[in-house]
Amino acid sequence: NAGVTQTPKFQVLKTGQSMTLQCAQDMNHNSMYWYRQDPGMGLRLIYYSASEGTTDKGEVPNGYNVSRLNKREFSLRLESAAPSQTSVYFCASRFGTEAFFGQGTRLTVV
Amino acid sequence: AQKITQTQPGMFVQEKEAVTLDCTYDTSDPSYGLFWYKQPSSGEMIFLIYQGSYDQQNATEGRYSLNFQKARKSANLVISASQLGDSAMYFCAMREGRNAGNMLTFGGGTRLMVKP
Numbered sequence: 001n002a003g004v005t006q007t008p009k010f011q012v013l014k015t016g017q018s019m020t021l022q023c024a025q026d027m028n029h030n031s032m033y034w035y036r037q038d039p040g041m042g043l044r045l046i047y048y049s050a051s052e053g054t055t056d057k058g059e060v061p062n063g064y065n066v067s068r069l070n071k072r073e074f075s076l077r078l079e080s081a082a083p084s085q086t087s088v089y090f091c092a093s094r095f096g097t098e099a100f101f102g103q104g105t106r107l108t109v110v
Numbered sequence: 111a112q113k114i115t116q117t118q119p120g121m122f123v124q125e126k127e128a129v130t131l132d133c134t135y136d137t138s139d140p141s142y143g144l145f146w147y148k149q150p151s152s153g154e155m156i157f158l159i160y161q162g163s164y165d166q167q168n169a170t171e172g173r174y175s176l177n178f179q180k181a182r183k184s185a186n187l188v189i190s191a192s193q194l195g196d197s198a199m200y201f202c203a204m205r206e207g208r209n210a211g212n213m214l215t216f217g218g219g220t221r222l223m224v225k226p
Contacts, residue, residue: 101155
């Protein structure tokens with residue numbers, strides 16, 4: 001099934017560990033986004049990339065870094081995980097009137 | 111200031127009735143787009159409908175329609191003939207234009223519960 005693929009689906013980290021969440025889309029979309037969703041809340045924008053080679057901070061960028069490796073891939077890195085980063089992470093891609101999401105990554109930091 | 115506001119944290123609707131979910135937005139960009147998503151309990155985000163700021167007519171997709179009132183900066187989702195499977199969280203989102211770097215920001219969501 002084409003679309004937005006996120007890996008991993010689940011992850012448990014210890015405080016201070018690092019990890020990278022991967023996202024790839026095969027729809028040739030220019031814009032890609034990373035969000036976090038805390039329980040019972042909406043989606044908050046962490047970082048986004050309007051096109052290959054550009055990235056910008058969203059509402060809650062602290063503690064994260066991103067890489068737009070090419071048009072297909074947009075990764076999110078946690079350099080030193082903290083319990084406050086426990087959340088569900090969604091990647092999305094958009095072109096024009098289409099915007100689609102990956103299945104989400106449930107991350108727990110203990 | 112909130113860019114997208116959904117003022118109804120939760121709503122009930124009787125099966126087969128219509129329901130309106132409210133969304134207001136704030137932008138100074140003349141070019142923008144509005145999206146609605148459904149998030150069932152399984153967690154995935156399902157795209158429902160899109161309205162562009164220059165679209166003359168309200169968007170419709172099956173049982174979903176968007177009541178777009180540009181002067182009031184509102185983009186309410188109308189679901190006709192509600193079904194039990196419509197029970198979910200619903201999110202409104204706005205894509206701003208080039209001036210804002212094509213950000214896509216979300217409201218806090220509305221939980222819709224359809225009663226049999």
